[in-house]
Amino acid sequence: MNFSTSIAPPWLARLFRDHSAALLSLLYIAVGLIWLLIDDLALTVWMSGAAPALPSALKNAVVIIASGGLLYGLLRIHIRTTQRARQAQQESEERLLRARDDLETRVQERMAELLAMNRALEQQMAAHIQMEIALRDSEERFRQLAEHIREVFWVYGIAEERLLYVSPAYEDIWGRPLQGFHDRPLDWLEAVHPDDQPRIYAAHIDKHRLGHLNEEYRIVRPDGTIRWIWDRGFPVRDETGYVYRIAGLAEDITARKLAEDQLRRQQADLARMSRLSLAVELASNLAHELNQPLAAIVAYTQAGLTLLRQGRTDPRELMETFEEVVNQGLRAGEIIRHVRALVQRHAALQAPLDINALLHAVIHYAELELRQARIDLRLELAESLPKALAGNLQIQLVALYLIRNALEAMQEVPEESRQLTVRTQLSDRDWVLVTIHDTGHGLSPEATKRLFQPFFTTKPGGMGLGLPVSRSIIEGQGGQLWATPNPEGGVSFCFTLPVYCPRSVL
Amino acid sequence: MNSTPTVFLTDDDPAIRDAVELLLRTNELAVETFASAVDFLESDAVQRPGCLLLDVRMPGMSGLDLQKRLQEIGCRTPIIFMTGHGDVPMAIRAMKAGAFDFVEKPFQAQALLSRIHEALALNARERRRQARRNDVATRLALLSPREREVMERVAAGQYNKVIAAELGISISTVEIHRKRVMEKLQAASLSDLIQMLALVDGD
Numbered sequence: 001m002n003f004s005t006s007i008a009p010p011w012l013a014r015l016f017r018d019h020s021a022a023l024l025s026l027l028y029i030a031v032g033l034i035w036l037l038i039d040d041l042a043l044t045v046w047m048s049g050a051a052p053a054l055p056s057a058l059k060n061a062v063v064i065i066a067s068g069g070l071l072y073g074l075l076r077i078h079i080r081t082t083q084r085a086r087q088a089q090q091e092s093e094e095r096l097l098r099a100r101d102d103l104e105t106r107v108q109e110r111m112a113e114l115l116a117m118n119r120a121l122e123q124q125m126a127a128h129i130q131m132e133i134a135l136r137d138s139e140e141r142f143r144q145l146a147e148h149i150r151e152v153f154w155v156y157g158i159a160e161e162r163l164l165y166v167s168p169a170y171e172d173i174w175g176r177p178l179q180g181f182h183d184r185p186l187d188w189l190e191a192v193h194p195d196d197q198p199r200i201y202a203a204h205i206d207k208h209r210l211g212h213l214n215e216e217y218r219i220v221r222p223d224g225t226i227r228w229i230w231d232r233g234f235p236v237r238d239e240t241g242y243v244y245r246i247a248g249l250a251e252d253i254t255a256r257k258l259a260e261d262q263l264r265r266q267q268a269d270l271a272r273m274s275r276l277s278l279a280v281e282l283a284s285n286l287a288h289e290l291n292q293p294l295a296a297i298v299a300y301t302q303a304g305l306t307l308l309r310q311g312r313t314d315p316r317e318l319m320e321t322f323e324e325v326v327n328q329g330l331r332a333g334e335i336i337r338h339v340r341a342l343v344q345r346h347a348a349l350q351a352p353l354d355i356n357a358l359l360h361a362v363i364h365y366a367e368l369e370l371r372q373a374r375i376d377l378r379l380e381l382a383e384s385l386p387k388a389l390a391g392n393l394q395i396q397l398v399a400l401y402l403i404r405n406a407l408e409a410m411q412e413v414p415e416e417s418r419q420l421t422v423r424t425q426l427s428d429r430d431w432v433l434v435t436i437h438d439t440g441h442g443l444s445p446e447a448t449k450r451l452f453q454p455f456f457t458t459k460p461g462g463m464g465l466g467l468p469v470s471r472s473i474i475e476g477q478g479g480q481l482w483a484t485p486n487p488e489g490g491v492s493f494c495f496t497l498p499v500y501c502p503r504s505v506l
Numbered sequence: 507m508n509s510t511p512t513v514f515l516t517d518d519d520p521a522i523r524d525a526v527e528l529l530l531r532t533n534e535l536a537v538e539t540f541a542s543a544v545d546f547l548e549s550d551a552v553q554r555p556g557c558l559l560l561d562v563r564m565p566g567m568s569g570l571d572l573q574k575r576l577q578e579i580g581c582r583t584p585i586i587f588m589t590g591h592g593d594v595p596m597a598i599r600a601m602k603a604g605a606f607d608f609v610e611k612p613f614q615a616q617a618l619l620s621r622i623h624e625a626l627a628l629n630a631r632e633r634r635r636q637a638r639r640n641d642v643a644t645r646l647a648l649l650s651p652r653e654r655e656v657m658e659r660v661a662a663g664q665y666n667k668v669i670a671a672e673l674g675i676s677i678s679t680v681e682i683h684r685k686r687v688m689e690k691l692q693a694a695s696l697s698d699l700i701q702m703l704a705l706v707d708g709d
Contacts, residue, residue, distance in 0.1 A: 288563070291590040292519050295611035299525035302615035306532040321528065328521055 027074055035067035152250040156233070158208060159244060161185075173229070173252045175221035188250075193218035193226065211235030211243040216253070228257040264368050283469075289335045293328035300325045350477065352387040352500040353395060355424055355432050362399045363422070373407045374415045380423040388432040388497035390477040395497065398470045398481070402436040402493045405466065409440025409491065431479070431496040439490040443483070451483055470495075511626045512536040512556035516546045516572070517588065518564045522611075526559070533619055543567035547575060555633055557606070557625035558585045562596045570596060573603055582632055584625040588613070635705075642702045648690045656683040660696070661703050 015023065146153045146167040152174075153167040162185040170188070171178055180187035192200050196217040207213040213233030218226050233248035304321045307313070359381065363370070370377055388395075403420070410418040419439045427433040443451065452471050467481075474481040474495045481495040513535050517523050523539045530537045536556075540546040544567055546558070558576075562569040573585055584606035589597045597608040606625045609618050649657060652673075659669045666684070670677045693699040 288590045291611050292522060295588075295590075295613065296519070296521040296525040298612035299522070299529045299615070303525065303529040303532045306529070306615070310532070312532075324521070324525065328525075331521070 024078065031067060031071055031074065034070065035063065038063050038066055150252070154233075154248050154250065155236075156207075156246040156248070157244070158246065163188075164245070170250075173227060173250070174219060175223060188219075191219040191221070193220055207233055207246055211246055213246065213248060216257075227252055227254045229253065261368070286335070290332055293332040293335070296328045297325050297332075300328070350389050350391050353390050353392055353497075354385075355388050355395070355434060355497070356381045356385055358392065358396060359399055359422055359424065359434070362396055362403065366400060366403055369404070369407060370420075373410070373418070375407060375410060375418045375420050378419065378421045380421060382423075382425045385424055385426060385432060387500040389500040390479070390497045391473075394473045394477065398473055398495065399434070399436075401466050401470050402495075405493070406436055406438035406440065406491075409438050409442075412441055413439065426499070427496060430499050432499060433494060433496050435492050435494045437486065437490065437492045439486075439488075442485055442489055443491055448483065448485065452481075509555060510536050511630060512538055512551070512554060513559055513622055513626075514538050514540065514546060514551045514556055514583070515559045516540040516543060516564075516569075517559075517561040518542060519561070522561070522588075529615055530619075530622070533615070535619075535622065543569070543572035543575075546572065552576070552579070552581050552583070555626075555629055556583060557622060557629055558583050559622070560585050560587055562587045562589045562593050562600060562608070570600055570603070573600060573605065577604070582629075582636075584628050586618075586621055586625055639705050642691070642706050645691045645702075646706065649687060653683050653687050653690070656680060657687045657691075657699070660684055660687070661700055 146165075147169075149167070150169055150172075151167075152170045153165070154163055154170075155165040156162070157164045163181060166178060166181060166188075168178065170176070174188060174191050176187060176191060184190065186204075189197070189201060189204060200215055200217045203213055203215045211233075212235065213231060215231050217229055217231065219229055220226055229250050230253045231248060231250040233246045235243040236245035236247050238244050300321050304318055304325075307318060307321075359379075363377070363379075403422070406420050410420070417439055421435070421437040423435040423437065425433050425435075452467050471481045474497070478498045479496040481493070483491055483493050486492055513530055515523060515526055515530070515537055516539070517526070518541060520541070523541070527537045527539050538549075538551060540549065540551075543560075543564060546552070547567075560569045560572060567575070569585075569587055576583065576585075585600070586606050587597060587600045587608035588611055589608050590611050597610075600608060606628070607621050609621065646654075655673060656669060659672070664672075666677050666680045670680045673680070687693075688699065691699060691702060693702060
């Protein structure tokens with residue numbers, strides 16, 4: 001307020017500012033008092049003075065005008081000061097408003113800029129999203145394919161020397177987390193069965209060069225179960241035809257493999273059953289039949305011994321017992337004679353035989369056993385071998401028996417030195433010679449001597465009948481069966497059969 | 507009915523029957539022979555004390571079939587199987603089905619005899635136990651329903667006071683029932699009573 005700063009001392013200005021209403025009231029009271037004073041003074045002057053004639057109305061009017069003028073003057077001052085104050089306030093308010101307007105325009109300008117930028121960004125984004133959607137569509141299709149097929153889909157980068165993509169089926173089939181590939185790029189290979197690992201590692205190295213892969217192998221899952229995998233890889237070329245990636249599928253073929261094995265085993269069992277039934281039945285019947293009289297003989301003899309031990313030596317009682325022992329011994333002999341007659345009857349069925357074909361057939365149905373025994377099988381079959389005259393079934397039986405025998409003999413030797421050679425040749429023009437050569441543990445001199453004796457065996461659980469029965473079969477066909485130790489270890493079993501000569505039949 | 511523990515020898519081979527019978531008789535055992543499983547089943551031997559010496563492989567009803575049939579009719583005569591060469595799988599099946607033992611033909615007399623004696627002892631023990639069980643069951647049948655209620659609570663270890671409250675009778679009545687239960691069952695003590703009940707519960 002101008003008044004307070006220019007004319008009045010600071011304390012009065014403060015008084016005015018803080019207590020203007022009270023001051024105003026004081027002012028009115030002061031004016032009232034002045035009015036009364038003037039009224040009184042005028043009356044006194046009038047009473048003592050010269051103009052008593054002046055009417056009291058005039059006197060009153062003078063007083064009113066005087067005091068009214070004073071009041072008016074005061075009011076003017078007050079109005080002016082308040083007006084000035086309002087003006088000052090208005091001015092400062094206006095300045096503020098101007099400042100605000102300024103700010104607002106600036107903000108709006110900035111806002112417009114931002115909006116523009118935003119719009120541009122949005123447009124960019126929309127374009128990007130559209131691209132992404134397009135990309136995702138194609139990627140989605142790929143992922144749907146890759147993630148929902150039961151096979152493991154993989155992509156291998158040749159330059160990167162690692163797998164670039166492996167589909168989630170890996171976790172199902174391998175039973176190992178996909179993250180494993182981060183630390184160990186050959187995670188999948190670590191799971192491969194130790195027996196298959198060298199082969200598969202070699203195939204893995206080769207695929208860099210060839211761009212192809214086609215392998216079956218076993219994996220061992222963390223829970224110890226084994227699965228069969230069929231893994232195929234195909235080259236992916238760039239524009240210049242250079243193979244820079246290999247894409248592949250690894251399929252779990254365990255069920256199929258098991259079914260195949262099962263089928264093969266069943267076939268083998270069936271074949272074995274039907275072809276060996278004769279020998280097995282003979283042997284088992286023989287054993288059972290012989291057991292009865294044997295058990296009786298043992299029981300009779302033990303009863304006799306008990307009687308003797310008890311001093312009950314009634315000759316009649318003992319005689320009866322020993323007669324029974326003799327009877328049972330004779331019964332056993334009768335059983336053996338019967339069996340021999342049975343074998344001889346079967347030997348009569350002779351026919352011209354292609355021995356090479358016969359050996360192929362035997363090896364074919366022993367395939368599973370050969371595979372399981374992990375044996376290197378070599379066939380050295382003479383070409384244009386003349387036919388032999390023999391009983392098909394019996395010779396198959398002997399060949400199979402000798403092959404099995406060789407497999408068993410090689411069980412104990414290391415896998416890499418297990419070698420089975422089956423050889424045929426013409427010997428002295430009149431004989432077909434078959435050799436089954438193994439690299440097994442060989443034979444002791446004692447074993448060589450007793451090899452063809454019935455019930456001699458080196459196999460746990462063996463009956464010791466295989467070789468004597470085989471020899472009697474071959475001899476029944478007019479040939480010979482013998483064994484010779486190999487100079488480099490192992491044994492060769494050889495048998496001969498007469499060459500079929502049509503003239504001899506005529 | 508003959509109550510001498512007897513070896514019931516069942517084999518289709520007459521020579522085995524004759525030889526083994528002689529062997530067992532010379533070793534002071536009572537023996538009866540049967541030529542087939544059906545012959546044995548249809549005889550009174552099924553109920554008599556003893557053991558069964560049974561050939562596993564017989565024409566018609568085999569030893570295993572007979573074992574199954576005997577179990578079905580509740581005959582607990584112990585069975586010793588005689589097996590021939592290559593009958594091991596059958597012997598295993600027989601053992602799993604609860605056979606006492608098996609011997610392989612031809613057998614050592616001493617081994618067979620000791621197994622037979624063990625089987626006879628087992629059968630005798632089981633029969634005594636069964637007889638006692640039947641005895642207890644007969645005596646239990648003599649109890650009135652009220653006495654039975656009191657007995658069950660006594661056996662469960664309840665005090666007379668509690669029993670009286672639960673059954674809504676006076677303590678002296680409980681005591682009278684209790685005394686009569688002990689008399690009818692011929693039980694000398696509470697532990698005697700509990701043993702009897704355990705025997706019957708085992709059924």
